[in-house]
Amino acid sequence: xxxxxxxxxxxxxxxxxxxxxxxxxxxxxxxxxxxxxxxxxxxxxxxxxxxxxxxxxxxxxxxxxxxxxxxxxxxxxxxxxxxxxxxxxxxxxxxxxxxxxxxxxxxxxxxxxxxxxxx
Amino acid sequence: xxxxxxxxxxxxxxxxxxxxxxxxxxxxxxxxxxxxxxxxxxxxxxxxxxxxxxxxxxxxxxxxxxxxxxxxxxxxxxxxxxxxxxxxxxxxxxxxxxxxxxxxxxxxxxxxxxxxxxxxxxxxxxxxxxxxxxxxxxxxxxxxxxxxxxxxxxxxxxxxxxxxxxxxxxxxxxxxxxxxxxxxxxxxxxxxxxxxxxxxxxxxxxxxxxxxxxxxxxxxxxxxxxxx
Amino acid sequence: xxxxxxxxxxxxxxxxxxxxxxxxxxxxxxxxxxxxxxxxxxxxxxxxxxxxxxxxxxxxxxxxxxxxxxxxxxxxxxxxxxxxxxxxxxxxxxxxxxxxxxxxxxxxxxxxxxxxxxxxxxxxxxxxxxxxxxxxxxxxxxxxxxxxxxxxxxxxxxxxxxxxxxxxxxxxxxxxxxxxxxxxxxxxxxxxxxxxxxxxxxxxxxxxxxxxxxxxxxxxxxxxxxxxxxxxxxxxxxxxxxxxxxxxxxxxxxxxxxxxxxxxxxxxxxxxxxxxxxxxxxxxxxxxxxxxxxxxxxxxxxxxxxxxxxxxxxxxxxxxxxxxxxxxxxxxxxxxxxxxxxxxxxxxxxxxxxxxxxxxxxxxxxxxxxxxxxxxxxxxxxxxxxxxxxxxxxxxxxxxxxxxxxxxxxxxxxxxxxxxxxxxxxxxxxxxxxxxxxxxxxxxxxxxxxxxxxxxxxxxxxxxxxxxxxxxxxxxxxxxxxxxxxxxxxxxxx
Numbered sequence: 001x002x003x004x005x006x007x008x009x010x011x012x013x014x015x016x017x018x019x020x021x022x023x024x025x026x027x028x029x030x031x032x033x034x035x036x037x038x039x040x041x042x043x044x045x046x047x048x049x050x051x052x053x054x055x056x057x058x059x060x061x062x063x064x065x066x067x068x069x070x071x072x073x074x075x076x077x078x079x080x081x082x083x084x085x086x087x088x089x090x091x092x093x094x095x096x097x098x099x100x101x102x103x104x105x106x107x108x109x110x111x112x113x114x115x116x117x118x119x
Numbered sequence: 120x121x122x123x124x125x126x127x128x129x130x131x132x133x134x135x136x137x138x139x140x141x142x143x144x145x146x147x148x149x150x151x152x153x154x155x156x157x158x159x160x161x162x163x164x165x166x167x168x169x170x171x172x173x174x175x176x177x178x179x180x181x182x183x184x185x186x187x188x189x190x191x192x193x194x195x196x197x198x199x200x201x202x203x204x205x206x207x208x209x210x211x212x213x214x215x216x217x218x219x220x221x222x223x224x225x226x227x228x229x230x231x232x233x234x235x236x237x238x239x240x241x242x243x244x245x246x247x248x249x250x251x252x253x254x255x256x257x258x259x260x261x262x263x264x265x266x267x268x269x270x271x272x273x274x275x276x277x278x279x280x281x282x283x284x285x286x287x288x289x290x291x292x293x294x295x296x297x298x299x300x301x302x303x304x305x306x307x308x309x310x311x312x313x314x315x316x317x318x319x320x321x322x323x324x325x326x327x328x329x330x331x332x333x334x335x336x337x338x339x340x341x342x343x344x345x346x347x
Numbered sequence: 348x349x350x351x352x353x354x355x356x357x358x359x360x361x362x363x364x365x366x367x368x369x370x371x372x373x374x375x376x377x378x379x380x381x382x383x384x385x386x387x388x389x390x391x392x393x394x395x396x397x398x399x400x401x402x403x404x405x406x407x408x409x410x411x412x413x414x415x416x417x418x419x420x421x422x423x424x425x426x427x428x429x430x431x432x433x434x435x436x437x438x439x440x441x442x443x444x445x446x447x448x449x450x451x452x453x454x455x456x457x458x459x460x461x462x463x464x465x466x467x468x469x470x471x472x473x474x475x476x477x478x479x480x481x482x483x484x485x486x487x488x489x490x491x492x493x494x495x496x497x498x499x500x501x502x503x504x505x506x507x508x509x510x511x512x513x514x515x516x517x518x519x520x521x522x523x524x525x526x527x528x529x530x531x532x533x534x535x536x537x538x539x540x541x542x543x544x545x546x547x548x549x550x551x552x553x554x555x556x557x558x559x560x561x562x563x564x565x566x567x568x569x570x571x572x573x574x575x576x577x578x579x580x581x582x583x584x585x586x587x588x589x590x591x592x593x594x595x596x597x598x599x600x601x602x603x604x605x606x607x608x609x610x611x612x613x614x615x616x617x618x619x620x621x622x623x624x625x626x627x628x629x630x631x632x633x634x635x636x637x638x639x640x641x642x643x644x645x646x647x648x649x650x651x652x653x654x655x656x657x658x659x660x661x662x663x664x665x666x667x668x669x670x671x672x673x674x675x676x677x678x679x680x681x682x683x684x685x686x687x688x689x690x691x692x693x694x695x696x697x698x699x700x701x702x703x704x705x706x707x708x709x710x711x712x713x714x715x716x717x718x719x720x721x722x723x724x725x726x727x728x729x730x731x732x733x734x735x736x737x738x739x740x741x742x743x744x745x746x747x748x749x750x751x752x753x754x755x756x757x758x759x760x761x762x763x764x765x766x767x768x769x770x771x772x773x774x775x776x777x778x779x780x781x782x783x784x785x786x787x788x789x790x791x792x793x794x795x796x797x798x799x800x801x802x803x804x805x806x807x808x809x810x811x812x813x814x815x816x817x818x819x820x821x822x823x824x825x826x827x828x829x830x831x832x833x834x835x836x837x838x839x840x841x
Contacts, residue, residue, distance in 0.1 A: 017521075017525065021518070024514065024518060030510070033514060037514070037517055037518075040518075040521050041521060044521050044524050044525055044528070047525065047528055048524075048528045048531075051528055051531060051532040076531070076537070077528075077531070080480055080527075080528075080531075083480075083484060084524060087484070087487045087491075087520075090487075090491055091487075091491065091513070091517050094491065094494055094495060094513065095510075095513055095514075095517075098494075098498060098506060098509055098510050098513065099510075101498070101501065101506045102506050102507070102510055105502075105503045105506055105507075106503070111510075114507055114510075
């Protein structure tokens with residue numbers, strides 16, 4: 001049990017990462033690949049947040065006078081995740097716009113059928 | 120075949136990561152850098168929200184990069200979709216009166232809430248990106264609910280996104296010329312802790328980011344809505 | 348001292364960013380201004396970089412952003428390597444931007460120029476930063492703008508290759524981010540010097556795994572075999588000015604980041620044999636694929652893979668000589684390949700085809716462009732008196748100085764790659780000058796602006812080729828900065 005207690009968040013995060021990676025490797029539909037990419041990015045963000053957690057931690061905000069600094073979680077991963085989310089969003093927007101263009105050119109989003117560029 | 124290769128590859132990565140994770144059990148004590156931020160962050164940046172003091176204070180160059188990435192996404196999206204012919208008429212049903220009135224009613228409070236979030240970024244959870252996202256969500260609501268008046272003001276969005284970015288850069292450059300002469304140096308007085316007018320340049324930068332992010336996300340949504 | 352403050356290296360990143368933010372605003376006033384902004388921004392960068400360069404040869408400048416000392420704040424490390432590459436980026440970028448003044452005349456031009464400027468800003472950020480997460484952010488700026496630029500023309504090939512590039516690139520950046528997260532979880536810092544100080548050995552699994560993840564992530568951008576599947580498509584479908592930057596700057600910045608992780612952060616000492624073989628393999632795969640191409644841009648793209656392999660090979664020799672040779676080869680490849688793509692760009696534009704066979708007789712139709720193309724090929728092959736000769740010679744010397752049979756054999760294989768390279772490039776030159784019927788064709792050379800930018804590349808290739816010690820003065824301290832991580836740690840953390 002203690003193993004689960006220690007690692008459950010990491011297992012969840014890496015579970016998402018592996019699901020996302022597997023979808024991106026195995027699936028041939030572009031939209032599914034995009035979904036895989038989002039799952040992968042969510043997993044990475046969760047992992048970063050989990051890295052910074054400490055047991056019974058609180059948010060690192062001194063909103064009232066008597067708040068102890070003792071139990072605050074690590075603020076750095078939260079800042080990193082904020083950046084990572086924005087980058088993920090930018091990539092997602094670009095990927096979707098490419099999907100629109102791809103569909104207009106080929107009439108399909110199946111990457112198996114879109115193979116004009118070859119060695 | 121592809122799937123088998125994928126699974127084998129993932130098993131290798133998983134095994135590697137498991138061995139690596141044994142060094143860092145979950146929920147143990149904070150790292151040295153984080154301790155410094157939590158203990159000294161209040162004096163050094165003047166922000167009550169330590170995440171904000173990291174995002175806009177200690178790691179402000181990351182934030183500048185982040186703003187640039189979003190700007191890039193909006194520009195890149197425009198470049199990719201630029202040469203497509205726009206489809207003007209689509210078979211869409213007009214929204215019912217209740218829906219469109221409701222959206223119009225909700226629009227100003229959502230904008231106001233977004234502005235609240237980014238103005239109070241140094242005091243409460245939230246900040247420029249979150250506030251900007253809320254503002255963009257108000258525009259999404261308008262697109263979905265009030266179909267006939269879906270245009271955002273293009274000039275307005277260009278001005279607010281450019282000015283938002285320029286304010287960030289110019290404040291940084293001012294810091295380079297006065298005071299301790301560091302880029303993005305917090306040259307304004309820090310004010311009284313935990314009040315709205317505190318933390319020097321942090322609220323100004325967050326307001327600029329809020330405008331910029333709001334404008335850019337709305338623009339991305341606008342571009343994608345017109346094409347689909 | 349006062350002068351040093353005025354010329355803060357952070358300006359190299361911030362001023363182009365500010366210009367990029369300003370562009371849409373100026374676009375409301377006049378549509379013509381946008382194309383001059385990359386020229387202005389990069390000219391500024393070039394001047395500032397050249398002014399800072401002599402200072403950093405003695406001692407690296409550590410720029411603390413917002414005044415927080417490392418490891419607490421982000422810092423830029425303007426050492427010899429960083430400034431050398433920043434100067435190279437500004438120079439190449441400036442010349443390609445001048446070329447693009449005339450070359451880019453369709454599509455959303457204003458957006459092209461913003462993306463172009465930001466791509467180079469991202470590259471400058473990557474080579475200057477001293478923080479691993481900041482490196483990731485600038486790396487993403489570089490990658491996202493290159494995805495958009497590959498798709499810029501909006502034709503079938505462009506969109507398809509951008510899709511491939513984007514999918515593979517974003518897997519790479521996710522792996523990089525996981526690696527950074529693992530390192531932060533163990534060492535509690537993101538500063539590269541601080542990480543380097545705390546990491547004792549790279550064979551410990553807790554360091555080895557994040558290192559492999561980061562190397563894989565960066566290797567996708569650097570197009571190391573077997574992660575190079577995206578490169579030939581992306582480089583051949585982009586507009587030629589973009590291909591020049593992607594081949595000349597983007598992949599080399601990826602390789603720089605990789606080498607920085609290997610040498611400075613992880614102090615790798617025992618895996619170099621692996622990278623040595625990987626480099627040789629990349630050379631062979633790249634050159635052999637290039638040999639069988641009929642499309643000029645695909646051929647150049649595959650040749651870039653071969654060159655990257657050669658640079659990786661030089662770094663993996665892991666002696667001071669080898670690292671110097673690798674850096675020198677980076678410079679010569681950037682200059683040579685950028686010149687080749689630029690000249691090929693107008694040859695394609697005039698003939699309307701990318702097939703090599705359609706270039707028959709172009710040596711008479713576009714004599715200057717063909718001449719520049721020839722200079723580029725000769726330099727890439729490594730013939731004297733061009734710059735490619737000096738750099739390849741240095742690498743050979745470094746491999747032989749190692750004094751082991753294995754290195755000599757591998758060097759022989761790499762030279763075989765060079766022979767293949769020579770064969771296919773001479774085939775193109777033969778087509779350009781000696782094939783085709785001898786009809787008097789009208790002279791129709793590239794526009795004058797483009798010829799100017801190409802001629803500066805050609806002059807640089809010859810001048811540095813004849814006087815290699817001009818750059819050796821910078822390369823030596825640069826190599827020792829890259830190779831000696833203790834010196835790096837001391838200069839950052841004090």
